[in-house]
Amino acid sequence: MKRFRDLFDGVDERPQTLAWLHLACGAVCVLLVTTTVWLYRQPNAAPTNELALPMPVGEAVGLVASAVKWQGELTVQREAKNNLKNEVAEAIKWLPRAHDWSTSMGDIQQLADQCEVLIAAGKPGDHLSGSRIETNHATVQLEGSYHAVCRFLAGLTRLERPIWASELTMRTNAAEETLSVVASLRIPAAGQRSPAAYLYEQRQRDSLVVALGSEIDE
Amino acid sequence: MRTIDPFDLTPLSIHRGQAAAAALGRYVLAWIALVGIIAGICIFRWNDRQRQQIDVIELMSQAIPIRDQRFEALRLQRDNDLLRRCVDSVATARPQDSLLQCFAAIIESTSVAGLRPTELHLQLPHEVTSGDAASNISSGIVKLTVEVGGETESFRAHESLTAEARLGAAKTLTISQVGQSTRVELAAVPRAEVVLP
Numbered sequence: 001m002k003r004f005r006d007l008f009d010g011v012d013e014r015p016q017t018l019a020w021l022h023l024a025c026g027a028v029c030v031l032l033v034t035t036t037v038w039l040y041r042q043p044n045a046a047p048t049n050e051l052a053l054p055m056p057v058g059e060a061v062g063l064v065a066s067a068v069k070w071q072g073e074l075t076v077q078r079e080a081k082n083n084l085k086n087e088v089a090e091a092i093k094w095l096p097r098a099h100d101w102s103t104s105m106g107d108i109q110q111l112a113d114q115c116e117v118l119i120a121a122g123k124p125g126d127h128l129s130g131s132r133i134e135t136n137h138a139t140v141q142l143e144g145s146y147h148a149v150c151r152f153l154a155g156l157t158r159l160e161r162p163i164w165a166s167e168l169t170m171r172t173n174a175a176e177e178t179l180s181v182v183a184s185l186r187i188p189a190a191g192q193r194s195p196a197a198y199l200y201e202q203r204q205r206d207s208l209v210v211a212l213g214s215e216i217d218e
Numbered sequence: 219m220r221t222i223d224p225f226d227l228t229p230l231s232i233h234r235g236q237a238a239a240a241a242l243g244r245y246v247l248a249w250i251a252l253v254g255i256i257a258g259i260c261i262f263r264w265n266d267r268q269r270q271q272i273d274v275i276e277l278m279s280q281a282i283p284i285r286d287q288r289f290e291a292l293r294l295q296r297d298n299d300l301l302r303r304c305v306d307s308v309a310t311a312r313p314q315d316s317l318l319q320c321f322a323a324i325i326e327s328t329s330v331a332g333l334r335p336t337e338l339h340l341q342l343p344h345e346v347t348s349g350d351a352a353s354n355i356s357s358g359i360v361k362l363t364v365e366v367g368g369e370t371e372s373f374r375a376h377e378s379l380t381a382e383a384r385l386g387a388a389k390t391l392t393i394s395q396v397g398q399s400t401r402v403e404l405a406a407v408p409r410a411e412v413v414l415p
């Protein structure tokens with residue numbers, strides 16, 4: 001303390017020293033008060049930019065608030081997917097994956113035999129990949145009674161792999177009481193790029209997932 | 219302010235020195251107080267920041283699984299919608315017996331009128347494709363030839379087609395005499411399911 005006082009021993013000889021002391025110490029005080037006020041007025045926000053957050057805080061708050069909604073939505077969609085699996089299987093049950101002319105002609109011939117219709121000729125035509133399924137055109141020439149032809153046309157849609165009949169040209173043979181009919185057929189198949197092909201792919205994928213799942217369980 | 223004792227013989231310079239030392243002491247006290255306040259604010263802010271960071275991390279750890287659920291739900295919804303559209307479009311492509319219905323209707327309506335078609339051309343309305351998409355629908359065709367006893371009976375053939383609900387726009391095209399009988403050619407438009415392209 002004495003040493004400290006010794007510093008001011010010659011104050012009267014340097015009369016400006018006291019004024020300078022007040023000025024310097026006051027300036028330090030003002031600086032400290034300013035710093036205090038500045039610090040106090042700083043916003044109290046979380047410096048989240050340093051954390052590399054996976055999403056904005058606002059979005060996270062919204063998500064947490066809607067947790068029940070998304071949990072429910074997920075359950076609904078999972079149930080819907082399970083139900084759709086059956087519908088997919090049902091939707092493509094009647095539709096062969098690919099068209100095979102000899103199989104289709106075999107079905108047509110068998111039906112014609114059952115309906116007592118004579119198939120005079122059968123000719124495959126173009127195939128078109130439509131917006132729903134692939135259609136394969138064909139033409140068949142039939143001979144038979146009116147009722148037999150009707151049975152044949154009705155039977156086409158009841159086949160395991162049903163077939164559209166889109167056009168017919170008929171002539172009556174007056175002498176023999178039979179009809180001579182040329183019918184245009186459209187034989188459906190899933191094809192490669194149609195929605196039906198997509199359904200086949202989905203079913204294949206689902207059965208693969210089920211197979212893998214049971215393998216893991218074992 | 220300390221009053222100067224008139225009997226105090228201490229030199230003025232010492233008094234001044236003491237006053238300066240006391241002033242400096244007070245300044246130092248004020249500095250210490252201010253620095254203390256600043257340190258307090260800093261510690262409070264730092265604590266608050268730590269707490270907020272912990273809160274944010276906690277919030278994120280709750281939000282991330284929900285975000286995954288949302289992503290999964292939306293993905294499933296999109297997949298299901300697509301599957302639903304495909305299932306519907308494939309279901310509507312299932313073959314139907316519209317041709318048989320039209321064919322039977324024509325034969326029956328003409329036979330009710332006591333007539334029998336000798337020739338018949340029947341085409342159902344069908345989708346016309348351009349590229350991959352079905353762009354429009356071509357209307358179907360019904361063309362038939364019947365033989366009637368005389369020219370005066372030709373209206374019966376026309377009426378039989380007009381009365382049939384499955385046919386529209388029935389009209390008589392030609393009436394011609396062939397031997398003993400009269401041949402009537404008629405046309406109409408079938409009302410039936412649209413066949414695939």
